[in-house]
Amino acid sequence: MILELKNLTKMYDDKNGVASFNLAVERGEFITLLGPSGCGKTTTLNLIGGFLQADSGEILMEGKDISSLPPEARKVSTVFQNYALFPHLNVLENVAYGIRFFRKYSKKKALLAAEEFVHLVGLSGYEKSNIGNLSGGQQQRVALARSIATGAELLLLDEPLSNLDVALRTHLRKELKEIQRKTKTTMIYVTHDQEEGLSLSDRIVVMDKGLIVQIGSPREIYYKPVNSYVADFVGKSNFLEDEKGNQYILRPEDVNIIEKPGGKYIIEQMVFLGHRTEYILRNGEEKVEVHLQGIRGKDFNLGDSVDIEILFKSKLNNG
Amino acid sequence: MNRNISYSSLLEKAIIILLIIAFLLFILYPIAGLFVRSLTEGGQWSLFYYKDLFKEENIELIRNSVFVASLSSICATILALCIGLYAHFKGGRIRDLIYRGLMISMISPPFISSIGLLTLFGRRGLISYGLLGLTLNPYGWHGIVLLQSLGGIPLSAMFMMAGLNQIDSRLILASRDLGANPWQTLKNVILPSLIPTILSVLFLRFTMNISDFTTPVIIGGRFNVLATEAYLRVYAQANLNGAAAMTVLLLPPALVAFYFYNNNLQKTNTLSDRSKVLDVETLNYKLPRLVNFISGTITLVFFIIMVVQYGNIFIQAISRNVSGKLVFTTDHLHFFQDRHLDALLRTIHMALIAALLSTLFGVMLSYYNRMRRIPGMKSIEFIGSLPYIIPGIFFGLAYIVVFHNGPIKMTGTLIILIVNCTFRHVSVGNKAANATFENIDKKLEWASYDLGASKLQSLVTLIFPMLRPTFLTSFINAFTACMTTVGPLMLLVSPKNLIISVLMFSEVSNGRYGQAAVMGLSLILITFTVNLIAMALMTREKRITR
Numbered sequence: 001m002i003l004e005l006k007n008l009t010k011m012y013d014d015k016n017g018v019a020s021f022n023l024a025v026e027r028g029e030f031i032t033l034l035g036p037s038g039c040g041k042t043t044t045l046n047l048i049g050g051f052l053q054a055d056s057g058e059i060l061m062e063g064k065d066i067s068s069l070p071p072e073a074r075k076v077s078t079v080f081q082n083y084a085l086f087p088h089l090n091v092l093e094n095v096a097y098g099i100r101f102f103r104k105y106s107k108k109k110a111l112l113a114a115e116e117f118v119h120l121v122g123l124s125g126y127e128k129s130n131i132g133n134l135s136g137g138q139q140q141r142v143a144l145a146r147s148i149a150t151g152a153e154l155l156l157l158d159e160p161l162s163n164l165d166v167a168l169r170t171h172l173r174k175e176l177k178e179i180q181r182k183t184k185t186t187m188i189y190v191t192h193d194q195e196e197g198l199s200l201s202d203r204i205v206v207m208d209k210g211l212i213v214q215i216g217s218p219r220e221i222y223y224k225p226v227n228s229y230v231a232d233f234v235g236k237s238n239f240l241e242d243e244k245g246n247q248y249i250l251r252p253e254d255v256n257i258i259e260k261p262g263g264k265y266i267i268e269q270m271v272f273l274g275h276r277t278e279y280i281l282r283n284g285e286e287k288v289e290v291h292l293q294g295i296r297g298k299d300f301n302l303g304d305s306v307d308i309e310i311l312f313k314s315k316l317n318n319g
Numbered sequence: 320m321n322r323n324i325s326y327s328s329l330l331e332k333a334i335i336i337l338l339i340i341a342f343l344l345f346i347l348y349p350i351a352g353l354f355v356r357s358l359t360e361g362g363q364w365s366l367f368y369y370k371d372l373f374k375e376e377n378i379e380l381i382r383n384s385v386f387v388a389s390l391s392s393i394c395a396t397i398l399a400l401c402i403g404l405y406a407h408f409k410g411g412r413i414r415d416l417i418y419r420g421l422m423i424s425m426i427s428p429p430f431i432s433s434i435g436l437l438t439l440f441g442r443r444g445l446i447s448y449g450l451l452g453l454t455l456n457p458y459g460w461h462g463i464v465l466l467q468s469l470g471g472i473p474l475s476a477m478f479m480m481a482g483l484n485q486i487d488s489r490l491i492l493a494s495r496d497l498g499a500n501p502w503q504t505l506k507n508v509i510l511p512s513l514i515p516t517i518l519s520v521l522f523l524r525f526t527m528n529i530s531d532f533t534t535p536v537i538i539g540g541r542f543n544v545l546a547t548e549a550y551l552r553v554y555a556q557a558n559l560n561g562a563a564a565m566t567v568l569l570l571p572p573a574l575v576a577f578y579f580y581n582n583n584l585q586k587t588n589t590l591s592d593r594s595k596v597l598d599v600e601t602l603n604y605k606l607p608r609l610v611n612f613i614s615g616t617i618t619l620v621f622f623i624i625m626v627v628q629y630g631n632i633f634i635q636a637i638s639r640n641v642s643g644k645l646v647f648t649t650d651h652l653h654f655f656q657d658r659h660l661d662a663l664l665r666t667i668h669m670a671l672i673a674a675l676l677s678t679l680f681g682v683m684l685s686y687y688n689r690m691r692r693i694p695g696m697k698s699i700e701f702i703g704s705l706p707y708i709i710p711g712i713f714f715g716l717a718y719i720v721v722f723h724n725g726p727i728k729m730t731g732t733l734i735i736l737i738v739n740c741t742f743r744h745v746s747v748g749n750k751a752a753n754a755t756f757e758n759i760d761k762k763l764e765w766a767s768y769d770l771g772a773s774k775l776q777s778l779v780t781l782i783f784p785m786l787r788p789t790f791l792t793s794f795i796n797a798f799t800a801c802m803t804t805v806g807p808l809m810l811l812v813s814p815k816n817l818i819i820s821v822l823m824f825s826e827v828s829n830g831r832y833g834q835a836a837v838m839g840l841s842l843i844l845i846t847f848t849v850n851l852i853a854m855a856l857m858t859r860e861k862r863i864t865r
């Protein structure tokens with residue numbers, strides 16, 4: 001276990017902050033803190049990084065409490081949302097900064113050592129470039145290289161991809177995962193984007209209003225959400241109730257439409273997106289959203305009477 | 320309806336043209352006139368006065384000027400940096416307190432420090448002679464350096480605070496995250512990021528100090544500088560051409576300062592879109608202990624000096640120094656009431672009109688340049704920013720040169736003082752309005768046109784009301800500046816149109832500190848009252864808009 005957070009609490013006022021946060025992170029793990037803005041995920045990150053002082057609780061790193069150490073003494077490095085690259089230094093000098101101060105190399109040696117990390121993130125040839133002349137994606141890579149170069153055992157990433165356009169984000173997501181595999185660095189990643197969380201993580205921590213709602217693997221979170229909040233946050237969902245009052249969640253893509261004249265559902269809305277078609281079916285008060293992939297959606301039209309087939313549903317713990 | 324609109328647009332064209340003419344006539348024309356004057360001798364083009372500048376005695380003056388101005392600029396910059404760092408990283412209430420203290424000392428009347436130094440530590444100083452029995456001699460270059468450094472601190476420290484505020488606090492976090500301790504962070508991130516601010520402060524101070532001719536007159540003793548000599552050439556010898564050449568020599572440093580100042584300004588504008596920046600309060604960064612101690616001490620000493628200075632003004636106004644002993648008297652107040660009350664009223668009159676006009680002109684200039692992008696207005700705005708940066712003595716002399724004879728003759732009138740003040744401070748309102756327009760959506764105006772308002776109607780009914788807070792702050796700043804300006808006005812007053820700040824100078828330089836203190840006090844009371852009223856109005860405005 002590399003990091004353990006015990007009852008970590010930091011409240012700004014009655015409503016905002018993080019309360020009794022408990023989490024154990026294994027070496028080499030990729031953990032995502034997922035939640036809407038204001039849920040306390042960045043606060044948690046800043047507490048681990050040492051930029052905020054906790055009201056109470058412990059931060060144990062390899063068994064030792066580091067909560068009173070200043071940021072520079074923690075074996076943790078942060079990739080900031082806006083990268084926080086030093087504008088007066090070039091790419092290589094930025095990457096060398098942490099090697100110089102954290103690993104206590106001389107300036108010359110630090111610059112030499114930094115080259116390897118510039119190469120790691122695919123920026124060879126840009127060593128002398130001015131930070132201001134780099135694209136957003138390149139800046140992101142420099143920030144990543146700078147943090148990894150410190151040799152920190154734990155990397156904290158605060159929505160590092162949120163300022164990039166969709167195509168680049170998907171691309172860098174793969175790169176990040178690849179780099180993590182190569183360097184075996186433990187990473188804690190903060191995002192409000194469920195797709196990022198699902199695709200990158202070994203485990204996801206879903207947060208709401210400063211509290212942990214659920215911790216689990218991406219599959220667990222998606223298919224076995226503990227409540228409707230989690231279910232809604234990681235994807236679209238239908239909620240069903242059986243006769244006994246048990247609640248179930250039903251993913252729109254886990255439902256099939258069956259052609260059946262006189263069936264009890266009527267197609268009320270249809271959105272054709274090419275790769276899939278989204279339907280809303282109605283049966284009296286009950287509404288069901290159904291997504292059909294590819295060609296499977298071509299046979300149904302507005303107003304058709306149909307029936308549904310449920311492929312998978314998951315029982316919710318609480319009502 | 321149609322006729323109405325075309326009438327309105329015609330009126331607007333007339334306003335624009337008048338605005339352009341005003342800026343050309345009252346800024347560019349005098350500056351050009353001064354250059355021409357410095358380049359002529361007996362009606363002929365000649366470099367005579369420039370060659371004259373490099374005679375041995377003048378070289379000595381130039382050397383003195385550069386020496387004193389460099390030293391006091393460096394001192395002021397370093398001290399201001401310390402105060403700025405201390406205030407910024409203390410954060411919270413202490414920062415606000417220091418900021419307010421700086422504001423107050425910035426709007427203080429001129430010569431307050433001179434009066435303090437001379438009455439407390441002069442030959443018969445209350446502290447040096449009265450208390451300690453010493454006979455100190457504050458006269459000489461060290462006196463100039465002391466007063467200029469002290470006088471430069473408030474504005475410079477406020478610049479530093481603004482500069483520090485512009486640093487993305489995540490850079491500081493990142494630096495510590497990467498293992499740099501507070502001292503390494505200060506050296507490698509904070510100070511390098513602050514270099515543009517430091518340079519602009521340094522050059523701004525240098526410009527102000529090298530063109531300052533009042534301090535050397537008061538405290539320089541036999542130590543003479545270029546600016547003083549230029550002033551004496553006008554005042555005592557009526558040698559305008561020679562003085563013109565001398566003031567032209569003061570211009571290059573001013574232009575360098577202008578370059579840095581403008582660059583810095585643009586940068587701060589582009590930085591305004593940062594999203595999520597932590598407050599200093601949550602930043603959890605403390606200055607290294609030694610830096611904290613030194614800068615804290617400097618801040619404390621500075622404010623003690625300020626308090627002593629202000630207290631001293633009150634005491635001097637109601638007392639007389641009889642060989643080191645304090646004797647209370649109301650003579651100074653009575654004398655002021657009898658002799659100088661009309662000058663005070665004239666000063667207020669002048670400052671009110673000039674502040675109003677300069678705010679109006681500054682805002683309109685900004686509107687036509689930034690919002691409407693009328694071609695050519697950019698150059699006019701540049702012209703409008705010149706008087707703020709060029710030496711005061713230059714701008715005063717330029718007015719004498721072109722408005723003494725010829726088509727527009729107005730030396731010796733109150734009007735010339737008003738016009739000079741208006742255009743000298745026009746960039747105050749201009750800059751403030753520019754900052755406001757950055758945040759106003761241009762489509763608001765299109766919406767107004769779309770709803771049938773003419774351009775002029777939109778300006779009056781839409782833009783001006785939105786700018787009310789800007790108007791108010793610029794007016795106050797311009798008013799305070801007009802009340803306390805000495806530089807250019809010193810050359811433009813005549814016995815008929817004396818104003819308080821100029822009178823104060825002659826009282827101080829003649830050793831009549833009691834009378835000067837009363838004048839200083841009257842300026843303090845007025846500027847403070849007006850500032851307080853404005854602040855009250857502003858908080859009310861905020862409450863209403865909320």
